[in-house]
Amino acid sequence: MTLDATDLRILQLLQENAQLTIKEISKQINLSMTPTHDRIKRLEQEEIIEKYVTILNKKKLGNPLVVYCSITLDKQQKNHFEEFEEAIKQFPEVIECSVVSGSYDYLVKIIAKNMEAYNEFYQKKLSALQSVAHISSSFVMSEVKNTTVLPIGNLKI
Structure with missing residues (x-):
């Protein structure tokens, strides 16, 4: 699918505020409501827009501790990766998990309520996974930038 400048503007507006109405978006992009609606539906159908979400304040909800864990499995075998990934998907404390290259x-x-809650998660869930050989934890002291907005302006049209 080829995106034009209008599509990119719609994406930018929706990233900044997914609650904008078709009317509000169409006004900002200088297009009538029906073509604006059609464009948004096409972006959804093409899965450029995957879903709409609400971003919650983890601190106000009682989970201010953010921890990044570098994890190494004991064996580099397909079944170990599959078992680990299936298990990690079941832990609500885990909000992101990526396969990476490098030393892990x-x-x-x-995310966790506090250090005690993280330690309990670490001991009872994460380190209890049989395929895990090594875990290195890094604790976030301060978030300098935390965004879900993709850099639309850098896309070539």
């Missing part, structure tokens, strides 16, 4: 296999982002 996964980078996992975890």
